[in-house]
Amino acid sequence: MAEANGTQITFLEAIKQAMFEEMERDPAVVLLGEDVGVYGGAFKTSEGLLERFGWERVIDTPISESAIIGAACGMSYAGLRPIAELQFIDFIVCAFNQITNFVAKGHYLWNAPAPMVMRGPAGGFVHGGPFHSANPEMYFVHTPGLKVIYPSTPYDAKGLLKAAVRDNNPVLFFEHKYLYRRIKGEVPAEDYTVPIGKAIVRREGKHLTIVSYAAMMHTSLEAAEALAKEGIEAEVIDLRTLLPLDEETILQSVKKTNKCLVVHEDTKTGGIAGEIAAILCEKAFGDLDGPLMRVTALDTPVPYSPPLEEYFLPNAKKVFDAAKQLARY
Amino acid sequence: MKTELTRQQYLDLYYYMRLNRAVEDTMVKLFRQNKIVGGLYSSLGQEAISVGTAYALEKKDWLAPMIRNIGALLVKGVPPRDVFMQHMAKYDSPTKGKDGTSHFGDLEKLHIVSPISMLGDLIPVMTGVAMAGRYLGQKIVTMTWIGDGGSSTGVFHEGLNFAATQKAPFVLILENNLWAYSTPVKRQVPLENLSDRAKAYGISSYSIDGNDVVEVFTTAREAVARARAGEGPILIEAKSFRRLGHAQHDPAEYVPKDMRAYWEARDPITLYEKFLMSKKLLDAKGEKDVEQKIEALLATERDFAENSPMPPPEFAATGVYCTGDDCHKIAPRWERPISEVTPPKSSVKPVWTVEGFGSGKSSGGAHAPIHFGDTKPNLEAETPGTAATKSNGSKPAAKSTGKKAAKPAAVSPARKGRV
Numbered sequence: 051m052a053e054a055n056g057t058q059i060t061f062l063e064a065i066k067q068a069m070f071e072e073m074e075r076d077p078a079v080v081l082l083g084e085d086v087g088v089y090g091g092a093f094k095t096s097e098g099l100l101e102r103f104g105w106e107r108v109i110d111t112p113i114s115e116s117a118i119i120g121a122a123c124g125m126s127y128a129g130l131r132p133i134a135e136l137q138f139i140d141f142i143v144c145a146f147n148q149i150t151n152f153v154a155k156g157h158y159l160w161n162a163p164a165p166m167v168m169r170g171p172a173g174g175f176v177h178g179g180p181f182h183s184a185n186p187e188m189y190f191v192h193t194p195g196l197k198v199i200y201p202s203t204p205y206d207a208k209g210l211l212k213a214a215v216r217d218n219n220p221v222l223f224f225e226h227k228y229l230y231r232r233i234k235g236e237v238p239a240e241d242y243t244v245p246i247g248k249a250i251v252r253r254e255g256k257h258l259t260i261v262s263y264a265a266m267m268h269t270s271l272e273a274a275e276a277l278a279k280e281g282i283e284a285e286v287i288d289l290r291t292l293l294p295l296d297e298e299t300i301l302q303s304v305k306k307t308n309k310c311l312v313v314h315e316d317t318k319t320g321g322i323a324g325e326i327a328a329i330l331c332e333k334a335f336g337d338l339d340g341p342l343m344r345v346t347a348l349d350t351p352v353p354y355s356p357p358l359e360e361y362f363l364p365n366a367k368k369v370f371d372a373a374k375q376l377a378r379y
Numbered sequence: 380m381k382t383e384l385t386r387q388q389y390l391d392l393y394y395y396m397r398l399n400r401a402v403e404d405t406m407v408k409l410f411r412q413n414k415i416v417g418g419l420y421s422s423l424g425q426e427a428i429s430v431g432t433a434y435a436l437e438k439k440d441w442l443a444p445m446i447r448n449i450g451a452l453l454v455k456g457v458p459p460r461d462v463f464m465q466h467m468a469k470y471d472s473p474t475k476g477k478d479g480t481s482h483f484g485d486l487e488k489l490h491i492v493s494p495i496s497m498l499g500d501l502i503p504v505m506t507g508v509a510m511a512g513r514y515l516g517q518k519i520v521t522m523t524w525i526g527d528g529g530s531s532t533g534v535f536h537e538g539l540n541f542a543a544t545q546k547a548p549f550v551l552i553l554e555n556n557l558w559a560y561s562t563p564v565k566r567q568v569p570l571e572n573l574s575d576r577a578k579a580y581g582i583s584s585y586s587i588d589g590n591d592v593v594e595v596f597t598t599a600r601e602a603v604a605r606a607r608a609g610e611g612p613i614l615i616e617a618k619s620f621r622r623l624g625h626a627q628h629d630p631a632e633y634v635p636k637d638m639r640a641y642w643e644a645r646d647p648i649t650l651y652e653k654f655l656m657s658k659k660l661l662d663a664k665g666e667k668d669v670e671q672k673i674e675a676l677l678a679t680e681r682d683f684a685e686n687s688p689m690p691p692p693e694f695a696a697t698g699v700y701c702t703g704d705d706c707h708k709i710a711p712r713w714e715r716p717i718s719e720v721t722p723p724k725s726s727v728k729p730v731w732t733v734e735g736f737g738s739g740k741s742s743g744g745a746h747a748p749i750h751f752g753d754t755k756p757n758l759e760a761e762t763p764g765t766a767a768t769k770s771n772g773s774k775p776a777a778k779s780t781g782k783k784a785a786k787p788a789a790v791s792p793a794r795k796g797r798v
């Protein structure tokens with residue numbers, strides 16, 4: 051996986067800065083979750099927030115994911131903008147009912163906006179095993195009423211988290227824990243946001259399009275560099291937001307390259323690649339010169355032992371091989 | 380408990396119970412005429428609970444009804460037509476046909492949170508509203524209801540426990556109507572009094588006769604006042620009986636005949652009428668007046684509901700997301716100086732002091748058996764049979780070690796300032 055070598059701040063620092071600045075800007079913003087206060091969060095993303103904002107705004111909760119999400123929802127009904135932290139995103143499914151039935155449906159059913167953010171560390175590559183490595187984003191991408199963000203750079207992490215806090219809808223914000231301390235990037239000194247629902251072209255190319263997000267975006271870039279040495283220029287799209295999906299950016303790119311490879315760390319069946327394949331079939335069938343291909347994790351739980359996890363996860367070599375195959379069409 | 384009410388309060392309670400029943404009677408008629416789209420649930424025989432509890436709230440307070448709390452909605456100010464139209468899936472209904480029954484709310488004016496079908500989910504949500512209200516300085520109390528059956532969900536526990544740790548100004552009404560669909564309460568919860576569940580959270584509770592509207596109201600009033608004063612969440616178990624089946628489709632043949640007969644003889648409205656007559660607050664003429672007033676009102680409301688159109692089909696595709704400030708302007712109502720919650724005033728030293736640990740009113744308080752960092756029993760100050768121990772209902776946690784008069788040593792910060 052590529053390690054970005056900027057000099058500015060880590061991904062983790064970006065998250066922390068976004069929360070700090072939003073809480074500073076708006077007293078309606080509060081943070082709640084397990085160990086977010088005194089301890090500063092299991093990954094230290096909320097370090098220092100309690101000191102500055104106090105007990106009323108930085109709330110250590112019992113180990114009760116449904117209560118955390120439920121209470122955050124109630125707070126949002128009263129006009130606050132809570133950020134609910136899931137200690138590991140794997141535990142978000144303990145609150146699945148609250149999120150998919152309560153939080154997501156309120157605006158549609160009874161005109162009740164729920165401006166709240168649900169965030170936490172996701173993803174593999176750290177040997178966290180089957181319960182601390184999940185990428186459960188697609189459960190929620192399948193839920194109308196939610197927005198789902200999964201950024202890949204410190205700049206986007208900070209700008210999108212700020213946008214999520216200011217959004218009037220419930221937003222799920224996935225943070226890839228492998229990136230927390232490994233990725234650095236520059237962020238502006240002044241306040242900024244990154245628009246939700248907009249993908250970005252990270253690398254331009256004309257031979258094929260690689261669509262990806264989160265940690266896999268870096269893997270895709272690494273593969274693209276290797277492909278370039280063989281004369282294959284891959285365009286790399288970073289989705290950044292999965293719901294709503296920026297179809298336009300994908301369609302534009304595929305119009306140019308006529309080939310599409312989707313790379314995601316999530317398991318294969320029901321992953322976003324399937325959705326993108328359907329969109330291309332519906333809207334760009336005539337543009338395609340080859341099959342949509344996908345490089346994803348295996349359809350298994352995330353295994354613990356390093357050789358198993360490595361086999362399970364996508365990597366630059368797998369992306370490279372798939373891209374080469376696709377380029378031949 | 381102060382039980383004297385004003386004349387107006389007595390008569391309001393009567394009016395709303397009668398209105399509650401009449402609205403539901405009207406819906407049974409609509410159901411039989413096939414004008415109700417989905418199922419129809421009934422609160423027959425439980426009107427005193429919905430009405431008596433909701434009547435204890437102030438205008439600024441928030442509530443979230445369950446499906447048998449139409450009465451609470453009426454007390455809060457929802458017009459009967461909204462209830463009719465919800466059930467009839469009409470376009471003028473609060474959800475414009477997107478949901479039915481009591482599943483609607485109003486964040487802005489009436490402060491009602493819509494329920495969802497999943498039992499128990501409102502408990503953490505109303506805890507959150509209560510916490511937000513306190514944070515904003517609004518001095519509000521929030522209230523919701525749960526059934527005997529719903530009290531076994533995980534989210535009931537998570538929510539009430541969280542509310543207790545936060546001392547959230549929240550009142551939970553547990554309607555024990557002896558049945559959860561076809562399952563009797565004894566097969567759901569091995570407790571005589573479901574209010575005993577409160578002990579697990581160290582919060583106060585009551586078990587009351589849910590068919591006595593005066594007892595319901597005065598208890599709820601006291602609970603609301605205590606929650607507002609900062610005592611934390613309070614659980615009220617109101618004992619009653621579900622007189623009809625789970626919904627219209629269910630003849631409830633599983634209910635023993637003598638059980639039904641017992642409760643039918645204790646109809647809350649009939650009981651209350653007798654009480655009001657004995658107190659000379661109501662006579663035959665007064666009763667007739669109420670009846671006519673409700674009849675006239677419901678005729679208009681029903682007309683309006685029946686004449687409301689069904690929603691246009693393409694309306695189904697709209698409204699999943701809030702599109703921004705033009706859709707909803709979200710602005711919390713601050714009723715305290717914002718400076719109190721913004722730096723530098725909000726700054727704290729991030730250390731745990733664990734003050735007040737185990738001091739919940741009904742938990743045995745200072746005599747709670749376990750304090751971390753305190754392995755010795757250290758309960759010299761305990762006198763078995765004190766109020767705290769009694770209300771806990773459990774045995775004294777540990778025997779006195781003998782040094783009777785000695786004050787317990789302040790071994791953990793938890794004990795400071797309490798013993």
Ligand SMILES: Cc1ncc(C[n+]2csc(CCOP(=O)(O)OP(=O)(O)O)c2C)c(N)n1
Nearest residue numbers: 447496497498526527528529556558559560
């Ligand atoms: C979490 C959940 N599981 C199952 C159901 C289906 N269900 C609806 S009402 C009900 C019985 C509820 O009994 P109780 O809580 O005692 O309320 P009552 O109907 O007596 O008012 C059941 C099982 C549900 N709504 N929610």
Ligand SMILES: [Mg+2]
Nearest residue numbers: 526527558559
């Ligand atoms: Mg019941």
